[in-house]
Amino acid sequence: MWQVFCQDPAQTHALGVALGSSAPGETVVALTGDLGAGKTCFAQGVGEGLGVVEAIVSPTFVLVAEYEGHQPLLHADAYRLRPGEVEGIGLEETLEGWPGLALVEWAELVGEALPLEHLAVTIEIIDDARRFHITSTGPRSAAALAKWRAAHGG
Numbered sequence: 124m125w126q127v128f129c130q131d132p133a134q135t136h137a138l139g140v141a142l143g144s145s146a147p148g149e150t151v152v153a154l155t156g157d158l159g160a161g162k163t164c165f166a167q168g169v170g171e172g173l174g175v176v177e178a179i180v181s182p183t184f185v186l187v188a189e190y191e192g193h194q195p196l197l198h199a200d201a202y203r204l205r206p207g208e209v210e211g212i213g214l215e216e217t218l219e220g221w222p223g224l225a226l227v228e229w230a231e232l233v234g235e236a237l238p239l240e241h242l243a244v245t246i247e248i249i250d251d252a253r254r255f256h257i258t259s260t261g262p263r264s265a266a267a268l269a270k271w272r273a274a275h276g277g
């Protein structure tokens with residue numbers, strides 16, 4: 124478990140940049156946190172770290188957005204998914220074969236579509252600050268976590 128305290132949106136963004144610039148291919152990130160926690164702010168940092176030029180917006184209405192960067196970025200948001208729709212959009216297959224970095228917001232709603240091996244990132248709101256709780260679920264995500272941590276400066 125890695126915990127990171129982010130005092131303001133700039134620090135949240137910087138944590139995302141470190142992930143985007145360090146993540147090995149085939150990294151899936153399950154992002155959890157209430158509305159306004161900073162998931163999109165973090166995702167925009169990830170996009171910057173990956174060299175994505177296009178603006179990253181909240182994917183709430185599109186469910187799944189794809190961006191081109193040094194590696195392809197998939198940004199999914201399960202907030203509005205209804206039960207059964209996960210299968211309908213083929214999310215499990217998409218995540219399974221995604222070559223770059225995949226961010227899944229509201230990952231707790233996609234159930235078994237989430238690969239067993241992933242980075243679990245939970246954002247806790249503490250007034251204007253945020254505490255990130257980051258865990259890996261297997262050896263590949265543990266390696267991704269170590270690289271992310273090194274890129275962030277420890």
Ligand SMILES: Nc1ncnc2c1ncn2[C@@H]1O[C@H](COP(=O)(O)OP(=O)(O)O)[C@@H](O)[C@H]1O
Nearest residue numbers: 130131132135158159160161162163164251253
């Ligand atoms: N430390 C912080 N990290 C990230 N966002 C913060 C922080 N402090 C305040 N905020 C504010 O919280 C909001 C986060 O919004 P957003 O990234 O869209 O959240 P989400 O996608 O989780 O709903 C923004 O208005 C941002 O300015």
Ligand SMILES: [Mg+2]
Nearest residue numbers: 162163181182
């Ligand atoms: Mg959002």
